[in-house]
Amino acid sequence: MVKLTRRAVTGAHYGVKDWLIQRVTAVLMIAYLAVLLGVIWVAAPQDYAAWKNVFTTPWIRIATLVFFIGLFWHAWVGVRNVLMDYVHATAIRLTLQILVIVSLVSYLVWTAEILWS
Numbered sequence: 001m002v003k004l005t006r007r008a009v010t011g012a013h014y015g016v017k018d019w020l021i022q023r024v025t026a027v028l029m030i031a032y033l034a035v036l037l038g039v040i041w042v043a044a045p046q047d048y049a050a051w052k053n054v055f056t057t058p059w060i061r062i063a064t065l066v067f068f069i070g071l072f073w074h075a076w077v078g079v080r081n082v083l084m085d086y087v088h089a090t091a092i093r094l095t096l097q098i099l100v101i102v103s104l105v106s107y108l109v110w111t112a113e114i115l116w117s
Contacts (some may be wrong), residue, residue, distance in 0.1 A: 018077050025074035032067040036060075068111045072104040084108045 039060065045051040055061060079100050087093040 009086055018081060021077050022074060024078075025070040028070040029067055032070075035063065044117070055115065064115055065112060068108060074107055076100065076104055 007080065039054060041053050045054055055064065080097060083096055083100075085095050087096060
């Protein structure tokens with residue numbers, strides 16, 4: 001006779017997906033920083049006008065926006081996991097998660113505004 005046991009399932013079990021997102025966004029950010037350092041090495045901006053000129057190139061703007069999307073996604077996964085692990089009161093955890101989401105989306109909009117203003 002086979003005995004069936006029931007296990008309690010807790011948490012969201014994002015596991016491999018979160019691990020992969022963290023690694024991909026980290027590699028993306030490192031690659032962007034390496035390219036940006038190369039551009040800065042070549043352009044050697046010394047004043048505000050020169051720095052602004054570096055970021056007028058469309059591919060630099062797009063790469064910078066992709067960098068910040070990766071950064072904010074990386075931050076979201078990390079903060080969400082910390083909140084799920086350490087904040088056990090559902091209402092407080094949900095409130096904090098909503099505040100983090102609103103903050104990160106606001107920062108992303110602000111970043112886009114800065115890049116294309």
